[in-house]
Amino acid sequence: DSGVTQTPKHLITATGQRVTLRCSPRSGDLSVYWYQQSLDQGLQFLIQYYNGEERAKGNILERFSAQQFPDLHSELNLSSLELGDSALYFCASSVGTETNEKLFFGSGTQLSVL
Amino acid sequence: GEDVEQSLFLSVREGDSSVINCTYTDSSSTYLYWYKQEPGAGLQLLTYIFSNMDMKQDQRLTVLLNKKDKHLSLRIADTQTGDSAIYFCAERNTGFQKLVFGTGTRLLVSP
Numbered sequence: 001d002s003g004v005t006q007t008p009k010h011l012i013t014a015t016g017q018r019v020t021l022r023c024s025p026r027s028g029d030l031s032v033y034w035y036q037q038s039l040d041q042g043l044q045f046l047i048q049y050y051n052g053e054e055r056a057k058g059n060i061l062e063r064f065s066a067q068q069f070p071d072l073h074s075e076l077n078l079s080s081l082e083l084g085d086s087a088l089y090f091c092a093s094s095v096g097t098e099t100n101e102k103l104f105f106g107s108g109t110q111l112s113v114l
Numbered sequence: 115g116e117d118v119e120q121s122l123f124l125s126v127r128e129g130d131s132s133v134i135n136c137t138y139t140d141s142s143s144t145y146l147y148w149y150k151q152e153p154g155a156g157l158q159l160l161t162y163i164f165s166n167m168d169m170k171q172d173q174r175l176t177v178l179l180n181k182k183d184k185h186l187s188l189r190i191a192d193t194q195t196g197d198s199a200i201y202f203c204a205e206r207n208t209g210f211q212k213l214v215f216g217t218g219t220r221l222l223v224s225p
Contacts, residue, residue, distance in 0.1 A: 002156060004156070035215075042217050045214070092157075105159075107154070
């Protein structure tokens with residue numbers, strides 16, 4: 001168990017809908033990262049938050065947004081969903097922002113858009 | 115640019131050694147990681163190596179880094195059926211927060 005908790009584990013929804021994925025980092029970790037894993041794109045970095053502030057942005061679509069709350073949990077919001085958004089979404093956390101820090105990953109949320 | 119490549123599939127017999135290879139393009143990579151993904155589970159950090167090292171050994175795992183060729187390998191000694199999983203290499207460079215992952219190598223260990 002990595003200590004990173006993601007909910008829900010599975011989510012099935014329809015095109016055009018909006019969903020929220022939730023992540024609780026390991027105790028004491030201030031950084032949260034979101035990754036998308038799909039068959040065609042592999043593991044893609046979406047966005048990172050550190051202590052409530054956006055720190056780095058990757059290949060995140062404009063239809064997607066995220067935030068990190070004062071209690072350090074994070075939510076990834078996906079709107080106007082398309083079939084191609086079906087993927088496994090991972091959250092990871094680390095203590096801070098140093099390059100040598102290890103990332104610990106949650107078990108992911110499997111999103112299926114029908 | 116960032117690009118990390120791995121072979122897609124490796125099959126070995128139980129007890130043999132497995133070698134999973136990875137090549138990367140970013141010469142400023144500072145840390146290189148190996149993660150393991152089992153079905154229905156997240157990514158588990160196995161080991162990592164700093165770019166000024168050539169080799170790192172951790173029990174059954176040996177990581178070799180050839181910085182000149184930008185080649186990283188993971189050797190698993192005495193491979194067990196429980197080692198069957200997808201293995202990802204990832205690189206991270208100074209000043210950047212994100213990990214760039216390879217395409218993943220599916221390791222199948224047969225009895």
